Amino acid sequence: MDVGQMRRQWVEYTKSLFMEGFLDSQFEQLQQLQDESNPDFVVEVVSLFFEDSERLLNDLTRALDQPSVDFKLVDSYVHQLKGSSSSIGASRVKNACIAFRNFCEEQNVEGCRRCLQQVKQENLLVKNKLETLFRMEQQIVAAGGSIPNMEQIGF
Amino acid sequence: MDDHHQLINGVAGRNPETNKITALIVDDNMVNQTIHHRLLHSLGIENQVVGNGKEAIDVHCSGKIFDLILMDLDMPVMNGIEATRKLRAMGIRNTIVGVSSRSVNEHIQEFVEAGLDDYQEKPLTISKLLSILRKVRNQAEL
Numbered sequence: 001m002d003v004g005q006m007r008r009q010w011v012e013y014t015k016s017l018f019m020e021g022f023l024d025s026q027f028e029q030l031q032q033l034q035d036e037s038n039p040d041f042v043v044e045v046v047s048l049f050f051e052d053s054e055r056l057l058n059d060l061t062r063a064l065d066q067p068s069v070d071f072k073l074v075d076s077y078v079h080q081l082k083g084s085s086s087s088i089g090a091s092r093v094k095n096a097c098i099a100f101r102n103f104c105e106e107q108n109v110e111g112c113r114r115c116l117q118q119v120k121q122e123n124l125l126v127k128n129k130l131e132t133l134f135r136m137e138q139q140i141v142a143a144g145g146s147i148p149n150m151e152q153i154g155f
Numbered sequence: 156m157d158d159h160h161q162l163i164n165g166v167a168g169r170n171p172e173t174n175k176i177t178a179l180i181v182d183d184n185m186v187n188q189t190i191h192h193r194l195l196h197s198l199g200i201e202n203q204v205v206g207n208g209k210e211a212i213d214v215h216c217s218g219k220i221f222d223l224i225l226m227d228l229d230m231p232v233m234n235g236i237e238a239t240r241k242l243r244a245m246g247i248r249n250t251i252v253g254v255s256s257r258s259v260n261e262h263i264q265e266f267v268e269a270g271l272d273d274y275q276e277k278p279l280t281i282s283k284l285l286s287i288l289r290k291v292r293n294q295a296e297l
Binding site for chain 2: 025026029030032033035038041044045048049052076079080082083084086087088089
């Protein structure tokens with residue numbers, strides 16, 4: 001594959017991530033903050049997010065396993081996860097968190113456990129998608145090309 | 156980007172050595188800290204990051220002052236409402252902007268009444284930040 005083809009593939013893949021709701025405009029904000037002086041900004045922030053989300057998901061699993069569930073605590077974890085997923089534009093994770101908080105308010109343990117599964121799934125999905133995207137970016141750069149600018153494409 | 160430069164250079168409380176606007180980011184979430192730090196930096200704003208309301212108070216007690224404080228609401232040790240009240244009680248008159256992902260109005264009302272100049276819903280974007288900077292500049296001109 002030549003660089004041109006790789007770049008086109010990247011554009012198509014990125015568009016699909018937005019169209020399928022995995023990412024929203026906040027992710028574009030992150031891309032706009034990346035430049036020559038900060039070429040790895042998006043990867044760095046996304047990595048930070050997944051470290052954060054993995055820790056929170058473990059905390060949530062533990063909290064929901066307790067014989068007597070502390071819903072305030074569970075809600076505070078979900079609130080944090082909602083906040084950071086929203087900040088990187090991981091909109092399906094964010095939406096799953098919003099649903100989760102409703103069950104916390106109702107103090108519905110089963111509902112919360114179901115939501116936790118949902119959030120874990122969305123987290124894993126977007127993680128895989130972004131890993132694929134970053135791999136494409138590495139290949140483009142290794143072949144001497146530059147990552148397309150979504151703004152320029154008019155997306 | 157003449158618009159941005161106009162906005163950024165027209166503020167009185169700048170760092171006298173570098174002539175840049177200074178800001179304090181108060182947020183317990185590392186992802187947000189990183190993004191907000193970079194956002195401000197990309198607009199030429201010198202900024203410092205602390206992890207909760209108490210650290211924000213401490214940094215002011217050490218004598219530092221900032222043109223802009225971006226204050227998160229939910230933080231451990233001391234939250235944004237308490238920190239904003241304390242800063243105002245200390246006589247800090249600089250622009251404090253509440254930033255939170257909370258959408259329930261009663262919480263926002265209490266936060267605003269603690270002494271905020273403005274409130275923005277997270278996540279912060281470049282355009283939200285520019286609107287905040289306009290406020291900082293307008294306040295400096297009063």
